[in-house]
Amino acid sequence: MKKAAILGAGSWGTALALVLADNGHDVRLWSHRKSLADEINERRQNSKYLPDIGLPDGIRAFHQLKEAAEDAAVLVVAVPSKAIREVMGEVRKHLKEPVTVVHVCKGIEPDSLKRVSEILTEEMPEELMKDLVVLSGPSHAEEVSLRHPTTVTSSSLNPEAAEYVQELFMNQHFRVYTNPDIIGVEMGGALKNVIALAAGITDGLGYGDNAKAALITRGLAEIARLGSAMGGNPLTFSGLTGIGDLIVTCTSVHSRNWRAGNLLGKGHELQEVLDSMGMVVEGVRTAKAAHQLAEKYEVKMPIAEALYQVLFHNQHPKTAVDSLMGRGRTHEMEDLVNIMENRLT
Numbered sequence: 193m194k195k196a197a198i199l200g201a202g203s204w205g206t207a208l209a210l211v212l213a214d215n216g217h218d219v220r221l222w223s224h225r226k227s228l229a230d231e232i233n234e235r236r237q238n239s240k241y242l243p244d245i246g247l248p249d250g251i252r253a254f255h256q257l258k259e260a261a262e263d264a265a266v267l268v269v270a271v272p273s274k275a276i277r278e279v280m281g282e283v284r285k286h287l288k289e290p291v292t293v294v295h296v297c298k299g300i301e302p303d304s305l306k307r308v309s310e311i312l313t314e315e316m317p318e319e320l321m322k323d324l325v326v327l328s329g330p331s332h333a334e335e336v337s338l339r340h341p342t343t344v345t346s347s348s349l350n351p352e353a354a355e356y357v358q359e360l361f362m363n364q365h366f367r368v369y370t371n372p373d374i375i376g377v378e379m380g381g382a383l384k385n386v387i388a389l390a391a392g393i394t395d396g397l398g399y400g401d402n403a404k405a406a407l408i409t410r411g412l413a414e415i416a417r418l419g420s421a422m423g424g425n426p427l428t429f430s431g432l433t434g435i436g437d438l439i440v441t442c443t444s445v446h447s448r449n450w451r452a453g454n455l456l457g458k459g460h461e462l463q464e465v466l467d468s469m470g471m472v473v474e475g476v477r478t479a480k481a482a483h484q485l486a487e488k489y490e491v492k493m494p495i496a497e498a499l500y501q502v503l504f505h506n507q508h509p510k511t512a513v514d515s516l517m518g519r520g521r522t523h524e525m526e527d528l529v530n531i532m533e534n535r536l537t
Contacts, residue, residue, distance in 0.1 A: 193217055194360060197264035199279055202471065203333035204296060205243035205270030210337055211366050212268075213250035221253045222260035229253035245337045253266055253469055258286040262514075266292045266360065268327075273299030274471040280315040281466045290322035294357055297379040298328065299350060299474045300481035307378045323353035326374055327361065328381040329432040330440035332447070339365040342350060345432050346370050347377040368431065372491075376424030380415060380433040383442050383496075385475030386450035386482050387411030387444055389456070390509065391442035393509045397459020407495065408442050414493040419483070423491040449475040456502065457509050 194217045198205045201223035212219045223229045232238055232253035236246055250273045254260035254504040261267065261283050271279050278295065293316060299310045310323055316324075329344030336342050341396075345366050348363075354361040356370040371377055387407065394403040414440070430436055441447045452473045466473060483500040486493040498516050501507040 194266055196220065196221060196268055196360070197260045197265040198268040199260070199283065200205055200270035200272075201225075201232065201238060201241070202270065202272075203337075204237075204331075204506075205241050205268070205332075206238045206245075206247070207333035207336040208268060208270065208327075208361070209251045210245075210247070211363065214339075214365075214382075215361070215363055217250070217360070219251045220260045220264065221251055223255060226255040227384050229255040241335065242337050249305060255333055256480050257283050261286045262288070266294060266357075267349045268350055269293060269295040269297060269308075271297070273297045273301065273311075273474060274472070274477060276308065276311050277315055277396070279299075280312060284316055284320055286406060287320045290320055291474065292323045292353060292356065294325045295329050296327045297474075298378075298385060300379075300382045300478050300485070302477060302480040302484065305362060307375070307382070309374060309378060316459050319502060323348060323350050323356070325353050325357045326377050326381075327357060327368075327436070330436040332444060334446050336366065338346055339518065341365060341367070343367045343369065343432055343436075345377055347372065347374045349374060367426055371428060371433070373425040374421055376419050376426075376428030376458045377433045378385055379419035379424050380429055382474070382531060383415040383418065383476050384411075384434075384438040385449045385473075386479045386499060387415065387438060387496050388440065388441040388447055389453040389473075389475040389479065389503075391500075392450040392453020392455075392462075393446075393457035393502070394513065396454040396459075397509060397513065398457075404442065409441075410493050412438055414495055418485055418489060418491045418493060420534070421486070421491050441512060448473055450491065452476070462503060469483065476503060523531075 196212050196217050197220045198209050199222050203222050209221045211217045217327040295308050323347040331342050331344050346354045346357045354370040360366040391407050420426050448471050452465050479499050482496045502509055503511050
């Protein structure tokens with residue numbers, strides 16, 4: 193049995209608490225809202241994020257970070273990416289021994305353009321972070337909480353740490369693979385939210401399955417193009433944290449990014465959409481970072497660029513789609529063709 197502190201009692205943090213509790217671990221779930229912590233402890237429910245799911249006694253909720261984190265062997269970071277620096281700046285004050293940090297966040301910080309693992313490395317003193325592991329993959333919290341079959345990936349620069357987290361979480365409902373490509377795993381998980389917003393927009397416009405299939409396929413090409421330029425392994429994007437996460441996020445009503453895009457496609461304003469969601473839509477923030485990264489690495493990302501124009505420059509969604517469809521002719525395997533031509537010359 194391990195003592196695990198999960199920072200963030202949203203839908204995903206609570207679902208992972210269920211996985212760890214099922215595996216017999218001592219689970220401490222931290223919420224920044226005292227009322228939510230009290231509800232979990234007293235009613236064994238998280239009605240805002242996972243209604244109708246009963247929570248076992250093995251999960252204890254806390255409002256104070258010190259009580260949740262002290263003496264924990266594992267810290268699972270499940271807060272929105274924009275809150276990571278603030279939360280980790282506070283939690284490190286309460287750690288006495290090195291811990292394994294597992295982050296399950298999917299985002300990129302605009303302007304600094306840092307991945308979550310890079311943010312955590314900056315915010316956690318080296319003497320307090322034993323290992324850093326990313327846990328990511330196609331995994332809606334609603335289905336994990338129902339113990340539906342789910343597969344994810346554990347990634348770390350330390351293979352033993354990835355296997356440690358694999359063993360910690362893996363059970364008959366929740367299968368965990370390992371992958372050493374931490375850059376590819378994080379970029380796939382973050383950028384799929386951008387493409388999911390675009391997929392929601394095409395559905396909101398009523399464009400149907402053909403448009404969505406094209407968007408997912410070409411979106412994956414953009415994710416792999418940028419992720420590879422940043423040092424990720426191209427093969428990672430054909431796996432769970434690439435095409436797997438992309439499919440589930442672009443096609444499911446559980447996806448808050450798809451739902452937000454769908455409302456945008458139907459004509460709602462961005463702020464109105466965000467206010468109505470009740471949860472953080474990571475793809476909006478990541479879309480800005482993706483735009484900046486594409487410029488930095490000189491990578492073509494027409495779908496991400498079109499979405500950026502819709503979100504931040506008030507371009508009408510239909511105009512953005514028309515601009516994508518009206519682009520000049522090119523080869524489907526453009527990157528491969530360019531490589532071959534460069535070799536020939």
